[in-house]
Amino acid sequence: MISTILIIGAGQAGAQAVDTLRREGFTGRLILIGDEPELPYQRPPLSKKYLSGEMAADRLPFRHRSFYDEHRVELKLGQPAVRLDAAARVIELKDGETLTYDRLLLCLGAASRQLTCPGASLAGVHSLRGVADVPPIQAGFKPQARVVIIGGGYIGLETAATCRKMGCEVTVLEMADRIMNRVVASPVSQYFAEEHRAHGVNILCDMRVVRLEGERRVERVVCADGSSHAADLVIVGVGAIATTELASKAGLTCDNGIVVDEYCRTSDAAIYAAGDCTNHPSLRFGRRVRLESVDNAFEQAKTAAINLLGRPVTHDRVPWFWSDQYDNKLLIVGLSQDYDRQVLRGDPASRSFSVCYLKGQELLAVEAINHSKDYMAARKLIADRTPLDLDKLANNELGLKEAI
Amino acid sequence: MPKIVFIEPGGARREIDAPVGITLMEVARQHGVRGIVAQCGGACACATCHVYIDPAWSAKLEPREDMEEGMLETAWEPKQNSRLSCQVHVTAELDGMQVTVPRQQRET
Numbered sequence: 118m119i120s121t122i123l124i125i126g127a128g129q130a131g132a133q134a135v136d137t138l139r140r141e142g143f144t145g146r147l148i149l150i151g152d153e154p155e156l157p158y159q160r161p162p163l164s165k166k167y168l169s170g171e172m173a174a175d176r177l178p179f180r181h182r183s184f185y186d187e188h189r190v191e192l193k194l195g196q197p198a199v200r201l202d203a204a205a206r207v208i209e210l211k212d213g214e215t216l217t218y219d220r221l222l223l224c225l226g227a228a229s230r231q232l233t234c235p236g237a238s239l240a241g242v243h244s245l246r247g248v249a250d251v252p253p254i255q256a257g258f259k260p261q262a263r264v265v266i267i268g269g270g271y272i273g274l275e276t277a278a279t280c281r282k283m284g285c286e287v288t289v290l291e292m293a294d295r296i297m298n299r300v301v302a303s304p305v306s307q308y309f310a311e312e313h314r315a316h317g318v319n320i321l322c323d324m325r326v327v328r329l330e331g332e333r334r335v336e337r338v339v340c341a342d343g344s345s346h347a348a349d350l351v352i353v354g355v356g357a358i359a360t361t362e363l364a365s366k367a368g369l370t371c372d373n374g375i376v377v378d379e380y381c382r383t384s385d386a387a388i389y390a391a392g393d394c395t396n397h398p399s400l401r402f403g404r405r406v407r408l409e410s411v412d413n414a415f416e417q418a419k420t421a422a423i424n425l426l427g428r429p430v431t432h433d434r435v436p437w438f439w440s441d442q443y444d445n446k447l448l449i450v451g452l453s454q455d456y457d458r459q460v461l462r463g464d465p466a467s468r469s470f471s472v473c474y475l476k477g478q479e480l481l482a483v484e485a486i487n488h489s490k491d492y493m494a495a496r497k498l499i500a501d502r503t504p505l506d507l508d509k510l511a512n513n514e515l516g517l518k519e520a521i
Numbered sequence: 522m523p524k525i526v527f528i529e530p531g532g533a534r535r536e537i538d539a540p541v542g543i544t545l546m547e548v549a550r551q552h553g554v555r556g557i558v559a560q561c562g563g564a565c566a567c568a569t570c571h572v573y574i575d576p577a578w579s580a581k582l583e584p585r586e587d588m589e590e591g592m593l594e595t596a597w598e599p600k601q602n603s604r605l606s607c608q609v610h611v612t613a614e615l616d617g618m619q620v621t622v623p624r625q626q627r628e629t
Contacts (some may be wrong), residue, residue, distance in 0.1 A: 176543060180552075317581075
């Protein structure tokens with residue numbers, strides 16, 4: 118009999134699991150534990166409208182507090198779990214409280230990767246992951262303040278766009294030869310680099326940061342090529358690492374994330390995991406993946422919750438991602454690895470186009486820039502493995518959904 | 522504060538005080554209205570906050586933009602009065618508006 122379910126991690130996945138457990142009829146004790154003191158909240162606005170001040174703090178939480186009260190969810194917020202004893206099924210919180218469980222769901226998320234070079238801990242150097250990271254960055258938003266962003270990925274570029282909007286001088290230092298190189302095709306990188314440059318952002322690629330310098334706080338960022346970039350504020354966006362310490366110390370199998378199966382089960386029969394912290398099988402793509410996305414956190418948590426209630430269901434979704442930069446919306450669906458052909462649909466100069474990745478006639482992934490129709494069509498075509506007609510695909514007069 | 526009436530899948534009626542300026546999706550999500558998934562949180566990126574607006578109110582709404590049109594095209598059972606609730610902001614004029622949540626949000 119499952120009378121107590123404990124969830125550690127009150128982000129997107131944890132909040133969703135609570136919701137699904139109650140809606141699917143779990144009536145036992147339900148406890149949600151979170152590191153941060155805030156009610157479970159959305160992270161995507163942190164680099165965009167929340168950072169710019171357009172979105173008030175009371176719009177960040179998913180649900181009002183009354184929702185948790187009505188659904189009898191015990192919130193233990195601002196109370197990190199510090200120890201897991203899997204054999205005894207006990208969790209210890211930072212303040213010493215211990216809680217026992219019948220089933221445990223780990224939604225530990227991921228943490229910002231930190232720079233390790235000299236000067237990385239100088240004042241004025243920030244990363245952006247949680248709501249508490251925002252005010253120190255906002256304090257640096259003064260007209261003409263020089264912001265150097267290390268890393269030209271989603272977080273770095275979204276933040277660059279916001280800093281520009283706030284009147285700062287912005288330089289982005291990217292280590293690879295193009296921005297977002299790990300997540301998009303070359304024409305998409307090029308399009309976004311041009312957008313940023315048109316908005317006055319100085320985008321510099323092939324830039325390996327070797328040290329940060331300054332007297333009391335950061336004053337400049339120095340790269341391997343000897344270049345030096347004056348900075349009043351540095352924002353580091355160089356990826357994230359799955360949070361696994363609690364799990365690995367408890368003896369759960371971890372390997373670039375907490376290893377789970379398609380039912381979200383860890384190596385301990387009473388413990389499940391979901392979201393950014395998991396290394397899980399993608400049934401559609403036939404390999405293990407670790408995804409950092411709202412969609413995966415949401416869907417995997419939902420699946421985990423149903424499995425926790427003893428109803429076996431597999432996590433089998435086509436992942437998707439999005440990014441907003443200026444007035445551009447980038448939508449990505451699928452996983453592009455192992456493709457043998459890339460097809461550009463539409464003209465980037467029109468500001469609406471897409472890039473399709475295929476293996477034979479099978480669509481693996483689509484990157485859609487201001488093109489919701491191709492994106493929505495792709496979701497279905499990828500999930501269904503519908504063979505595409507390559508001639509029709511190359512015909513820009515036809516929609517993607519007609520290319521079959 | 523304007524009141525918005527949500528009809529949940531299954532027919533339950535939820536009358537909710539909605540602050541002016543936020544979106545219908547946010548009102549629904551904060552109060553846990555059933556059937557509003559709203560995965561992307563209002564970025565017009567997921568089409569999981571699809572609703573039907575009482576046609577009597579359609580003239581009082583901001584029109585759909587291209588992104589929303591494209592998203593709705595493949596939503597589950599779109600109709601003339603379909604909207605993504607994340608794209609509709611609450612105004613004083615919308616007091617009493619009835620918003621019906623579809624039985625499901627999407628096929629895939």
